[in-house]
Every structure is written in C-alpha cells, then in structure tokens.
Amino acid sequence: MLVGVPKEIKNQEYRVGLTPAGTRELVGRGHQVLVQKDAGAAVGLPDEAYVAAGATVCGDAQEIFARADMIIKVKEPQAVERAMLRRGQILYTYLHLAPDREQATDLIASGAVCIAYETITGPGGGLPLLAPMSEVAGRMSIQVAAAHLEKPAGGMGLLLAGVPGVAPGHVVVIGGGTVGTNALQMAVGMGARVTILDTNVERLRHLDLIFGNRITTMFSSAHSLERCVASADAVIGAVLIPGATAPKLVTRNMISTMKKGAVVVDVAIDQGGCFETSHPTTHAEPTFVVDGVVHYCVANMPGAVARTSTFALTNATLAHAIALAGKGWKRAMSDDPHLRAGLNVCEGQVTHEAVAKALGHKYVHAEELLA
Template identity: 60%
Template sequence: MRVGCPKEIKNNENRVGLTPGGARSLVAAGHEVLVESGAGERSGFTDAEYEAVGARIAPVARQVFEQAELIVKVKEPQPPELAALRPGQILFTYLHLAPDPLQTKALLEHEVTAIAYETIRDASGRLPLLTPMSEVAGRMAAHVGAFYLQQPNGGRGMLLGGVPGVPPAHVVVLGGGVVGLNAIKVAAGMGARVTVLDKSLPTLRYLDDIFGNRIETLWSNEAHVEQALVQADLVIGAVLIPGAAAPRLVQRRMLKDMKPGCVIVDVAVDQGGCVETTRPTTHADPVYFVDGVLHYAVANMPGALPRTSTLALTNATLPYAMQLAGRGVKDALLADPGFLAGLNTYRGKLTCAPAAESLGIPYTDPRTLL
C-alpha cells in the first residue's frame, strides 16, 4: 500500500504522524511511504532521515494526498486537507468529531474512510492510541497551570507547592482517567494540595490506593463540583466520554464564586470542553478571561512538546497502521472489534455511535457496510 504522511498545518502543531523508524518498518514490509518535505522537522526529524530508510519525499502536500491510499496524520484535517481527500481514501488520525459538525460533514461528503485514534479500543476496553497523548497533556496541564498562576501571566500569584509557612495552591482535577492521573502525579509531586472528582468509585479507590493521603477524592456531582471550585486555585478539566462531547461540569454561573485570577486548564477541549465557557485556543494565543477566571484551552497541547509526543504517539499507532497497510481496511477492522470501534466514517455514513448521538446524525453499524 502507498502510505502518505503530510506536514501538519494546524496552528502550532509540531508533531508528525510518522517517524523515520515507523517509515522504515512500513518500507521493510513492502509498502511505499511518501512524506511531505519538512513534515518531521519540528519534531527533530530531517528529510534525509526519511530518505535513508527508503521513504520518498514529496515537495508539496498535494502530491501526498493525490498519491497515497492511506494518510497517516496527527490532528484532524484542516479545510485545505479536507478538500484534498477523495472517496475511499483511508485517513488515520485524531478526529474528535463530536463537537465538529463541519469536519464530519466534509468527511461524509467526500466518502472518506476515517479511522480515529481516540475511539480505538484494546482487548481490555482501554484507549491505546489516546493514552500516550493523554499522558503528555495531563502532565503538561499541571505545568501550564503553574505557569499561568504567576501574576505576570494573569494568575493569582501563587506557587503551586507553596513554601514553609505558606500553604500550597489547591488543584482540582475533574476526572480520574489517564489525563487526570497524570495531572495528579505532577501536581502532587510539586507539592500542591490536590482534590480529584470522578463518578467512578473504583477509579477513586484506585487513586486513593496509589496516592494515599497526598490527595483528596470526591464523588462527582454538582454540589461537590461547586464546593471544590470555590476553593480551587487551579482547575484541570480531564473528563472523557470516548467519541462523545464532554459533559459541561463547570457552568458559567459557577465562575462568579471562584477566586479572581484562578486558572482553568480544560484538557477536554478536543471534545468540546467540560467547562461551559471553554472555547478552543491555540499555542499562539492560548488564554482568555471570563469573569476574572483565566482559561487555557489549547486543543493540541502535546504539539508544544513534539519530540516526546511524536515518539510516544508512533509507538502506539504504528502497529495499527501496519495492519491497515498490510491487510486492508476490511480485513484489519473485522479481525479486531477494538480496531473496528475506530472507524468513524465509511462510504458516506457515520459509523461512530457516540459522535452520531452528539451531532444528531444517523448512525450506521460499520459491520453492515464492510
């Protein structure tokens, strides 16, 4: 199969969908790899490194989209990329369709076979292709929050861990999944007071077992969220319902009771955000204020750490890309129900049930189409 890797064009998206090592594996398996010139530069990979393992370099993205049967990317296709996609072409990337009706409509109209990293499941029901970027984003969230708590950056002027005689900042983490767990690791490691809320009691028990009295756990309901927000200096939104829009746990009315200059880092922004006042921002213009509360809602946080993020992502995505290239879409997906869960659009039909429900578009069971 001819596999294409274009340069990412989303604002400050510095990752690349395929490392030279990944290209080498595909070439060794008999596939042709076409990489847009400069695609890996911001992650520290040169064109020469791709050529050295047998990949071809395309001078412009148009050639990649025209020639490749399988497109491997990082972020959802931007408008020029959507226009370049053709019927039957396989797109393998993060999609996050639930809050994005325009992208969904374009993929359906172009009859793209779109497979989303974030809805693929493994045999245990986990999300193996979302996990590495959730780990990066969760750890970043605590660092970003600490940065914006500095008064020159708009925050309350608090050191996350405090100092002897001065209490630490209070970090509230909404959601105890992969993002939340990694945010807690860093925030607690920096000495912050940490409270985590989740609706899953087994998750809260697990977090209590591993962190002990270094954190507080609360079962998530509206009263407990309000109680935690009043005390918070930094709020990290780490809520995920795979494939669906994130629930709005923090409502606009709640902001008036929060401390002036407190910080919200909404990692759930990719799925619409778990804060009512969240709107996507970019690394070029990452923050804004609502009712005196600083909001950070960059939709591609790991793009700021492209070397780490690209290597971690390719570790997870390459085995699946090899299956697609080696077996084709139908055989690869039907052989693995978890992989099949990643199929979001096919032959003009929406095949991801949570996205269909969020968007109000009819759902089609992919097994009836393959």
C-alpha cells in the same frame, strides 16, 4: 500500499504522524511511504532520515493526497486538506468529530474511510491510542496551570508548590482517568494540595491506594463540584466520554465563584470542553479571561512538546498502520474489533454511535460496510 505523511498545518502543530523508524517498518513489509518535505523537521526528524529509511520525500501536500492510499496524520484534517480527500482513501489520525460539525460534514462528503485514533479500543479496555497523548496532556496541565498562576501570565501570583510558612495552592482535578491520574502525579510531586472528583467510586478507591493521604478523593456531584471549584486555585478538566461531546460539568455560575486570577485548564476541549465558559484556543493565544478566571483551552496541548509527543503517539499507532497497509481497511477491521471501533466515517456514513448521536446523523454499524 502507498502511505502518505503530510506536514501538519494546524496552528503551531509540530508533531508528525510517522517517524523514520515507522517508515522502515512499513517499507520493510513492501509498502511505499511518501513524506512531505520537512514534515518531521520541527521535532528533529530530517528528510534525510526518512530517505535513509526508504521513504520518498515530495514538496507538497497535494501530491501526497493525490497519490496515497492511506494518509497518516496527527491532528484532524483542516479544511484545505479535507477538500483533497477522495472516496475510498484511508485517513488515519485524531478526528474528535463530536463537537466539529463542519469537519464531519466534509468527511462524509469526501467518501473517505476515516479512522479516529481516539476511539480505537484495546484488548484490556481503555483507549490505547488516546492514552499517550492523555498522559502528556495530563502532565502538561499542571505545568501550564503553575505557569499561568504567575502574575505576568494573568494569574493571582501564586506559587503552586508554596514555600515553608506559606500554604501551597489547591488543585482540583475533575475526572480520574488517564489525564486526571497524570495530573495528580504532577501536582502531588510539586507539593500542591490536591482534590480529585469522579463518579466511579472504585476508581477513587484505586487512586486513594496509590496516593494515600497526599490527595483528597471526592464523589463528583453538582454540590461537591461547586464547593471544590470555589476553593480551587487551579481546576483541571479531565473528563472523557469516548467519541461523544464532553459534558459541561462546570457552569458559568461556578466559574463566577472562583478566586480572581485562578486558572482552569480544559483538557477536554478537543471534545467540546467540560467548562461552560470554554472555547478552543491555540498555542499562539492560549488563554482568555472570564469573570477574572484565566482559561487555558488549547486544543492540541501535546503539540507544545512535539518531540516527546511524536514518539509517544507513533509508538501506539504504528501497529494498526501496519495492519491497514498490509490487509486493507476491510480485512484489517474484520480481523480486529478494536481497530473497527476507530471507524468514525466511512464512504459517506457515520459509523460511530456516539459521534452520530452528537451530530444528529444516522448511525450505520461498521459491520454493515464490511459485509
């Protein structure tokens, strides 16, 4: 199979979908790899490293999309990229389709086989291709919150860790999954006062066993959210419903009760965000202010630490890329129900139930297209 790796073109996105090490694995199995010039340069992976691994480097994305049987990317294809997709071509990347009707419409029209990292499941449960970026984003969320609480960044001028004689800041984390747990780890390590909310009492019990009296756990309800958000210096939105639009748990009214100069970080913004006041931002202009509260809603947070993120992501995505290249998408998905869960759009049909529901499209079981 000819595997194509275009350079990412989303605003300030520096990650790359395949490393030279991954290239070597594919080439060693008899596949061809075509990489766009400078695709990995921003993260210290020069063209020469890809060539040494057996890849061919080309000058433009048009050639890659025209020739490749499978496109491996990081972020969802932009409009110019979607226009180059063709029927039967495999697209293997993050998609986050539920809040993005325009992208979904274009992918359906393309007839391509669109596999989303974020809905591929794992044998032990969870979302193993989303997990590494959730780990990065969760840890970054506290780093970002601490930076934007500083006065020059628009915050209230608070040191999240505090100092002797001055209380630390209060961090509220909504959601106890991978993002929330990693945010907890960073916030606790920094010395902040931390509260986490979740509707899963077993998860809260587990976090309590890990962090003990260094955190406060609370069952998430409208009442507990109102109280916690109002008292917070920083709120981390870490809510996920796989494939679906994130629920708007924090209302505009709750935001209005927060301290002036407080910070909210909406890590769920890829799936539409869990704050009613959120809208996607970029690394170029990462924040906006609503009712005196600084909102950080960058839709590709891990792109800011692109080198770490590239290696963490490709460690997780390579095995499925090898299976798709070696078997073709139909056999690979027939053999692996976890990979099959990643099929979101295929040959003009929506094949993920949560995505179909969010977009109001007919849902077609992936098995029907594999039969």
